[in-house]
Amino acid sequence: MIAAPDGRRTVGGRYALTALVGQGGMGQVWSAQDLLLGREVAVKLLRASAPGSTHADELRRRFERESRVTARVGHPGLVTVHDAGTDADELYLVMQYVRGTDLADHLAENDPYPWPWAVAVAAQLCPVLAAVHEAGVVHRDLKPRNLMLRHDGTLVALDLGVAAVLGADTTRVTMTGSPVGSPAYMSPEQAMGGAVGPGSDLYSLGAVLYELLTGAVPFEGSSALGTLHRHLHEAPAPLRTVRPDLPPALEALVLWLLAKDPAQRPADATALYHALAPLLPTPTAGTGGAALCDPTRPFRLPFAPWPDRGPGPLPAVPAQPATPVPAPVPPPGTVPSPAVPSQAVPSHDAEGALLAATVDEARRLLGAGRISQALGLLGSALRTAEARHGVDSPVTAALRRQYTALQPHAGANGTAGATPHRP
Known part of the structure; x- marks a missing residue:
């Protein structure tokens, strides 16, 4: 040991x-x-x-x-x-350990999501799913939180933990009566607890694409059962009513993936890639705006080195006297708020404790209805953490999650807060 x-x-x-x-x-x-x-x-x-x-x-x-x-x-x-x-x-x-940003955070920071990026994400997932399906496996839990974008724009799929191994000797190991997966991205056959196959993953990819392009999942209910019922019985709203800039071929492709009957979806991930190919960005195409994780980069600059980002972050926050974070000292009492979880910021040392206090103060401000101040406080702390530890450090990632969680509340109260620019 x-x-x-x-x-x-x-x-x-x-x-x-x-x-x-x-x-x-x-x-x-x-x-x-x-x-x-x-x-x-x-x-x-x-x-x-x-x-x-x-x-x-x-x-x-x-x-x-x-x-x-x-x-x-x-x-x-x-x-x-x-x-x-x-x-x-x-x-x-x-x-x-994969350095980067998960797709849910990337969408939150780039909304509306440029449609060439969404196409690039789907195209990168095609060979991944082809490899998984060739091994006789179905992922069964594709969703933005399980997809990570590295800094060079390459995508990594996480968590095969609920994968179902295909074959006659497969033993179902789900909770009795409970389908495994995330209801917002679950295929109708999976929602019914029936047999799943590669088409189930393609349906989930369609739900991910729909969310990237519209900012919302195709079906959402007041409960998990309500969401699953809509997957089974309702048609998704047309994408171009929300995003008229989308090519009609892309809207048709997403609806193809979201067909209720697996037989009506693409035959496999390879067939899907060939359908996506005409929509892919070319190596000379622009990105539509700079971003830390540009999903089009592998297509524009194939095999190019990663962007120069300077020294990487340390694997752990060193124990040392805390550097003041530009945030007020929180009062003794705090007001809990579900939008800013209290456990997400690591606090292994004095600096971690100060960052945790920053989140507590943001929660207090949110509880008092001071949305813009809470958003500004977290944004300032996030910029400081990025500059000190890098964009991939656990402290930075935790603060970014708090900032992203708070933004919908800011919008609901008429207070727009711009996501801090990430170098």
């Missing part, structure tokens, strides 16, 4: 956890440092025996299956699995 010199928790005898970067139904995801090889990795943790849970064995099977499935499907558009094992009462999966 290798001990972390700064006392951080070490998983599997060699992976020192740095910061919590994600949390969901399958567990937590941490940035971590591989103490043996000296590289930054992502560590996914799942408690093997959740207190009071009657589904511990099922969760263990799903997690172990994720390790095997993700490791066996090799493609640059999928995260690489480095290691897996058990640590105390938790299962862990060690993966490549």
Whole structure:
């Protein structure tokens, strides 16, 4: 076992956890440092025996299956699995740490999303899905939060954790009566708990494309069941009523993907790529505006080096006297607000604690109805974190999530807040 010199928790005898970067139904995801090889990795943790849970064995099977499935499907558009094992009462999966911005945040910061970018995203997903489907796997949970854009514009699909291995010997390991996936992006056959195939992923890709192009998912209900009912029985609203600038061929392609009957969708990811090809940006085409993660870049500048962004961020925020963040000191009491979660900013040292206090102050301002001040406070802290630690650090990513979560409230109150420019 290798001990972390700064006392951080070490998983599997060699992976020192740095910061919590994600949390969901399958567990937590941490940035971590591989103490043996000296590289930054992502560590996914799942408690093997959740207190009071009657589904511990099922969760263990799903997690172990994720390790095997993700490791066996090799493609640059999928995260690489480095290691897996058990640590105390938790299962862990060690993966490549992907630097970039998830597609949900990229959409929030670039709305309306340029349609050539959306086409580039879909085109990059086609070979990824082709590789996954060729291995006999269906992803089953394609959504913007599971799609990461690197700085050079290349896309990586995350989380094969709910993938269904196709074949006669497949054992269903979903919760009884509960389809696995995200209702807003779920195909009708998946919503019904029926057999899923490659066409189910293509439907989910259609829902992602619809959201990129219109800013809203194709179907949304007051509950998960209401959303699934609309997937089953309603037709999506025409895209060009919201985005008249879209080519008619692109609108037709999205509606093709969203066909209720899998047989009416593209035959496979390869067929979809050929349909997208005429809409793809050319190497000489403009980007329609600068952005940190430009999905058209692989098509405009194939095989070009990554943009020069200077030194990369440190894997951990060093313990040192805090540099003042341009934010007021919060008063003793804070007003909770669901729009700005309190647990998302890492607070491993004095600087982390100060940033957490900044978020608390933003929550207090929001609760008092001072939307523009809360937005300005978070924007200032975000710019400071980007300049000090880089755009990919856990602290910066956490602040960006808070800023993005607050923007709809600003719009609802007539207070427009521009997303800080990201270098």
